[in-house]
Amino acid sequence: MSHPVHPGKTALVTGGASGIGLGIARVLLDAGLHVIVADVRADHLETARAALAEAGDRALFLSLDVGNRDDWQRARETVEERYGRLHILCLNAGVGLLGSMIDSDEADWMWSTIVNLAGVTNGVDALLPHMLAHGEPGHVIATSSMGGLIVANDGGIYSSAKFGVVALMEELRRALAGTSVSASVLCPAAVNTNIFDHVRMRPEAFAAKSVPDERMLEEAEAFARGILSHGRSPLEVGEMVRAAIAADAPYVFTDSAVRPTLAARYNALLASVGA
Amino acid sequence: MGGPLVLALGADAPFLGPQPDYFAAEADAGIAAVRAQIEAMPVPSNTYLLAVGTGDPVAIDGADWTSEVLAPLRRAFAFATGAARKLRASGDRGSIVFLLPSSALLSDGPPSARSVLLRALLGMAEALRAELGSSPVRTSIVFHAVGEDPIELGARLEHAVAERPMYSLSADLDGARIRGYFAPLFAAIDAAGAGPPLPDIGPMAMVYDLDRVGTRRS
Numbered sequence: 001m002s003h004p005v006h007p008g009k010t011a012l013v014t015g016g017a018s019g020i021g022l023g024i025a026r027v028l029l030d031a032g033l034h035v036i037v038a039d040v041r042a043d044h045l046e047t048a049r050a051a052l053a054e055a056g057d058r059a060l061f062l063s064l065d066v067g068n069r070d071d072w073q074r075a076r077e078t079v080e081e082r083y084g085r086l087h088i089l090c091l092n093a094g095v096g097l098l099g100s101m102i103d104s105d106e107a108d109w110m111w112s113t114i115v116n117l118a119g120v121t122n123g124v125d126a127l128l129p130h131m132l133a134h135g136e137p138g139h140v141i142a143t144s145s146m147g148g149l150i151v152a153n154d155g156g157i158y159s160s161a162k163f164g165v166v167a168l169m170e171e172l173r174r175a176l177a178g179t180s181v182s183a184s185v186l187c188p189a190a191v192n193t194n195i196f197d198h199v200r201m202r203p204e205a206f207a208a209k210s211v212p213d214e215r216m217l218e219e220a221e222a223f224a225r226g227i228l229s230h231g232r233s234p235l236e237v238g239e240m241v242r243a244a245i246a247a248d249a250p251y252v253f254t255d256s257a258v259r260p261t262l263a264a265r266y267n268a269l270l271a272s273v274g275a
Numbered sequence: 276m277g278g279p280l281v282l283a284l285g286a287d288a289p290f291l292g293p294q295p296d297y298f299a300a301e302a303d304a305g306i307a308a309v310r311a312q313i314e315a316m317p318v319p320s321n322t323y324l325l326a327v328g329t330g331d332p333v334a335i336d337g338a339d340w341t342s343e344v345l346a347p348l349r350r351a352f353a354f355a356t357g358a359a360r361k362l363r364a365s366g367d368r369g370s371i372v373f374l375l376p377s378s379a380l381l382s383d384g385p386p387s388a389r390s391v392l393l394r395a396l397l398g399m400a401e402a403l404r405a406e407l408g409s410s411p412v413r414t415s416i417v418f419h420a421v422g423e424d425p426i427e428l429g430a431r432l433e434h435a436v437a438e439r440p441m442y443s444l445s446a447d448l449d450g451a452r453i454r455g456y457f458a459p460l461f462a463a464i465d466a467a468g469a470g471p472p473l474p475d476i477g478p479m480a481m482v483y484d485l486d487r488v489g490t491r492r493s
Binding site: 105 | 335348387394441457465
């Protein structure tokens, strides 16, 4: 099966106006594709519009809440009316909600699960039938996380959704074998993004029951930024995604330094065989 | 001591005999309401069990994600965290057991939306064990195989409640299958190359340390 990373093809990237999504969008634009940069944040869309101005009309900026199925219907209509065919679907939007799962509430659960898991299933539902119907080579890639393969003690809600995303893309890849479309999953480790600035990005509908004071919030964000600023750049990750789509790789990781953590889970499972 | 309080997800959830109390709540009950209901129920055994069936192999392209995945996942989350809150507050030794089909770990049947639910439950269970690591409460994951002898499964469940290992694997989850699943993951990780060095953020993935998972080999 040939791949869809060619000039003139069309991609849609959710969470495309910042972080990893913006890195993917830029790399695909540089490869000559048309890219629909979809994001829920109007301010991020404006920033991305300026950052990607040199792509001209090959970049389209679209307001999309991945948890809203009506928005996805409109995205599909935009694809069909404007470009006719979608070839690459990057289901990247996510929120990095950390903290105790035991102490979390309905809003925490719903926000993380709707964005991180339903945001992916909604995209598959809305656009995979279109991609299969036109018959040209296509690829679906979803952004999970290393937290989709291993857990930490403060990321339970996040990991639950991200484990599901890994399974979804594995199952989708098997289901699509022999068709014109394939599927992969991206499991980033530290990448220089804003994913943990989640309190400020939280929509009213999923408002937290208690909000940390400004000083605590700034400290937590500064800590996360201090770690992530040492991570991969979103452009590097965008290039990894482009290469993975071209090679039809099932899994995309961003840092081999995470091997020991995955190996710990692997060894724990092997040690449990026959126990 | 009595039996466990059981939440059964799916009509084909393993039958655990007449002893357990089965938890029932309104299908659309909120997380807080489920937690409050658990808080009010006496469970002398301090044992809570999510029993999950294999389910129908609903194809990805025909799935109703809300009913197949999101609703049962939320229900399980409410039950498991409700149990964890109650046990943590009591300070007593307790167990939360996720009884999952082996396809939660390794799926090789027809591609199915059910696998998404099962894997998400697996992540939830592992994360709950990690979060409860310093408490006297443990979360265990007992995988069951299609057609597994109920007596053998019952014995593994008893062992899980008594010894509280992280995993109890069914016979179909052998080393070859586990190695086969992880091999492409490791190959892809190795292909990524090392990223920039990060500041020390402390030990990672401690929940998987062999001296914590509670296997007989550790």
